[in-house]
Amino acid sequence: MTAPVLELRHVAKSFGGVHALHDVSLQLGAGEVLGLVGDNGAGKSTLIKIITGYHRPDEGEIYFRGARIDDLTVTKARALGVETVYQERALADQQSLWRNIFMSRPLTRPGGFLKVAEMRRVTSELMREEMGFTSAILTPDTPVTGLSGGERQGLAIVRALHFEADLIILDEPTMGLSLSETEKCLDFVRGIRAAGKSAIFIDHNIFHIYSVADRIVMLDRGGIAAEFPTSRFTLEELTRIMREVAATGRFDEADRQGDAGGTA
Amino acid sequence: MTAAAERARQFLGPRQWTLKSFSIRYASQIGITTAFILVWLVFTVMAPETFLSSRIYVSYAQTVPYFGLIALPLTMLIVAGEIDLSFPSVFALGMVGYIAVEHTTHSITLGVLATLLMGAIAGFVNGFFVCVVAIPALVVTIGTQFLYRGLTLVLVNGKSYTLLETDGSIPGRLLTGRFLGLPMQFVWFVVLAVISWVLLFRHRLGQNAHVIGDNKQAAGLMGIPIMRTRMILFILTGVVAALAGMMNSFAVINFYPNQGGSTLLPALAAVFVGGTSVFGGRGTIWGTAVGAFLIGGIDAGAVAVGLKDFWTQVIYGAIVLGAVTTHALLQRRFAR
Ligand SMILES: Nc1ncnc2c1ncn2[C@@H]1O[C@H](COP(=O)(O)OP(=O)(O)O)[C@@H](O)[C@H]1O
Numbered sequence: 001m002t003a004p005v006l007e008l009r010h011v012a013k014s015f016g017g018v019h020a021l022h023d024v025s026l027q028l029g030a031g032e033v034l035g036l037v038g039d040n041g042a043g044k045s046t047l048i049k050i051i052t053g054y055h056r057p058d059e060g061e062i063y064f065r066g067a068r069i070d071d072l073t074v075t076k077a078r079a080l081g082v083e084t085v086y087q088e089r090a091l092a093d094q095q096s097l098w099r100n101i102f103m104s105r106p107l108t109r110p111g112g113f114l115k116v117a118e119m120r121r122v123t124s125e126l127m128r129e130e131m132g133f134t135s136a137i138l139t140p141d142t143p144v145t146g147l148s149g150g151e152r153q154g155l156a157i158v159r160a161l162h163f164e165a166d167l168i169i170l171d172e173p174t175m176g177l178s179l180s181e182t183e184k185c186l187d188f189v190r191g192i193r194a195a196g197k198s199a200i201f202i203d204h205n206i207f208h209i210y211s212v213a214d215r216i217v218m219l220d221r222g223g224i225a226a227e228f229p230t231s232r233f234t235l236e237e238l239t240r241i242m243r244e245v246a247a248t249g250r251f252d253e254a255d256r257q258g259d260a261g262g263t264a
Numbered sequence: 265m266t267a268a269a270e271r272a273r274q275f276l277g278p279r280q281w282t283l284k285s286f287s288i289r290y291a292s293q294i295g296i297t298t299a300f301i302l303v304w305l306v307f308t309v310m311a312p313e314t315f316l317s318s319r320i321y322v323s324y325a326q327t328v329p330y331f332g333l334i335a336l337p338l339t340m341l342i343v344a345g346e347i348d349l350s351f352p353s354v355f356a357l358g359m360v361g362y363i364a365v366e367h368t369t370h371s372i373t374l375g376v377l378a379t380l381l382m383g384a385i386a387g388f389v390n391g392f393f394v395c396v397v398a399i400p401a402l403v404v405t406i407g408t409q410f411l412y413r414g415l416t417l418v419l420v421n422g423k424s425y426t427l428l429e430t431d432g433s434i435p436g437r438l439l440t441g442r443f444l445g446l447p448m449q450f451v452w453f454v455v456l457a458v459i460s461w462v463l464l465f466r467h468r469l470g471q472n473a474h475v476i477g478d479n480k481q482a483a484g485l486m487g488i489p490i491m492r493t494r495m496i497l498f499i500l501t502g503v504v505a506a507l508a509g510m511m512n513s514f515a516v517i518n519f520y521p522n523q524g525g526s527t528l529l530p531a532l533a534a535v536f537v538g539g540t541s542v543f544g545g546r547g548t549i550w551g552t553a554v555g556a557f558l559i560g561g562i563d564a565g566a567v568a569v570g571l572k573d574f575w576t577q578v579i580y581g582a583i584v585l586g587a588v589t590t591h592a593l594l595q596r597r598f599a600r
Contacts, residue, residue: 078487090485092478094545103475104486112468141289 003066004029005167005198006051011060013046020046021222024060028167033189033199035213035230037206039246042219044202048169051200052084053077081166085156085173091144098123098140101159122162130158130191132184150181157188161195168192168199174208186212206242210235218245226251291594292539296551299587300558307565314568324560325450326440326515331527332453332556333508335534336460337501339552342535343464344497345477345544349405350390351505351531353412355524358382358506359513360419372435379510380503386412387502391495416521424520431517440515449511453553456504461549469496477544533559533580537587541595558583 006028013021021043028034038044049055050062053072062069064080091100098119107115107122123140127133131154137146144152153173160168170189174182189212192199203209209216210230216238218226225245233241245251287294308315334351341348361382366375386408393404430436441448464470472493476483483490508527513519536542537558538551562583566576 075487084485086485090479090482092475092482092545094478094541095474099471099474102471103482104488106468106471108468113462114466114468114471116466 002030003063005032005065007063007066008051009061009063011047011050011057011062013050013055013057019222021050021057024219024222024224026217026224028198028200030166030198031193031196032215033193033201033213035209035216036200036202036219037204037209037216037242038219038225041221043222044219045171046222047219048084048171048200048202051077051167052082052169082169083160083163083165083167084169084171085153085160086171090156091152093144096141096143097127097138097155100144100155101126101162103159105163126158126162130161131155131188148181149177150184153177153181153185154188157185157192161192161197166197168197170199170201170203172202172204174203174205182208206239207235210238218242218251220245220249225249292591293548293550293554295590295594296538296554296558296587299583299590300554303558303561303565303583307561307569310569311565315565320564320568322447324557324564326447327449328556328560329449329453330508330512331531332534332553332560333456333511334501334505334527335531335538335552335556336456336549337497337504338531339535339538339540339547339549340460340464340470340473341494341497341501342540342542343470343477343544343547344473344494345480346394346401346494346497347405348387348390348401348498348501349528350386350408350412351501352524352526352528353409353416354383354386354502354505355509355512355527356416356519356521357386357412358509359519359523360416361506362510362513363420363425363519366429370429372430372433376435376510379506383503383506384499385502386506387499388495390502391498394498395491395494413522420519420521422521424518427513427517427519430514436514439511449515452507452511453556457549457553464547464549469493473497474545477546479545529580530556530559533584537584539587539591555587 004027006026008024008026011021011024011026012019024043024047026034036044036047046055050057050072053074053076056072062072069076069080090103092103095103098116101123102119107118109115120140127138127140131151133151133154144155147155157168157170157173173189174185177185186208189199189201193214201209201213213230215227215229217224218241226241230238241251304315314320334355338348338351358379361378362375365378366372369375390401390405390408393399393408394401437448439448439452443451464473472483472488472490475486475488476490476493480490505524509524512523534556535547535552536555538548538553538555540547540552559580562579563576566579567573571579
């Protein structure tokens, strides 16, 4: 078996006296979408920031493709293929689609001169094949202000995919989107798996997680309370488990199965 | 045709310019060019003997670049969301480098290089306070405007210098001579305008400037070198301000420590009249270039059509307000 794309071993992090994370171990395989759920303050953002090199863990080890990385920085994480899709915040609204797609890594000739024609061409290909932008008024030169919220998320995700990211982190990408736009956005997340890349998907809405994630990790008070493949449970069961974790801080599969009807 | 093929045609076909798509995309450039032509027509009708002779255009092509040149890197700096108000003082400070070096080495070329270096240092100091100390550029460059002017006065002890050695010298001819009958000031302006356009729209520097001015947070999240980009733009503005000051000194064969003071408003007006956004993220070099000649033409034009001197200020004001209002309206109309 090939090494997982990402592996965390016994990672811990505290801020002052607050234990934001303790003893978190996690694996993520290629082509896998991991759903990360948990209440506010459970430690989701801290976990993401450790993976993206923004925070240094106090304890524990991080492995990318089997190689241990001791001094992970933001730059290093990007070089290792970690891309974060920030909710809209990472788009430049007045700029054209092609400038946004190639925002920090434009195609250039020696000397830093832009290959504009090529960037326009690639952008229109991506729009057509990956984003499903069918409206004739959208061209590679359209500014981002002309896009809907769902289209913006699509742009951000396709940008991450295009740059050969191996691990895409989505921090609540559906926040503030309408129903149909959310559906579009979830389609993009499914596209990540189809492209053979991995993703960590954070969302407050269990329906969204359920419909795209292969595996779910529940964080509670800085630790992993439960972890299981999505396919093992129905959506109703999952909702019940979430409530159980929120109430007790843990989830024991054996317990639950012995429970036979389940208590809320 | 299948739906997919239809879409492919729409996206992959050559960009099809319709009159409408062209006029939407270049609304602000078309606006400023139209305004320029209108103002020119009015002046020509009212004072044909002045505006149909070539003399006014020659003097125009010599004097507009003094502030017009600075407006070019200034446009890039404003697109990146920054500002520089110290350039009128750098216009003089650069020449202190020339005087010091030329008087000791007797080499005009070394003096020219010293001037440009002074400009770069002045720009670097601006950039240092803005990027490293993190003080807003408006405040920093108001401060350095005084500082650089003060330093100039102190270093030359308030004296003017005659620069006879530059008259007819190769650097002098390169900066202020003629090329195919055109004043070199104008030739430099055209060359620098083309370079600025390439840098702003066809180079990584301009890509970074656009993103930083549009959404600095996004630029940071995406790993764009925010500090280095702004630093380069401040230095460019300083170098070009020193170059413009040197051109002016060489043309009149004289340096005086208060030179450049009158470039502040025309240069800024050229940028904003040209349609560059005060908020960053959007600007055009064509607009700035036409804006410079529009602003530069008013002085001469108003006098030629027989208006009293002080009316020119009123016309300046009206044109600046009219232009920025039009740009704002166009922007609101076409931003979907
Ligand atoms: N930079 C920080 N400084 C101090 N405490 C922090 C910091 N970041 C997170 N925390 C604390 O760590 C805990 C986990 O927070 P967080 O990772 O943001 O949770 P989530 O993203 O699941 O809402 C919280 O108690 C929070 O207050």
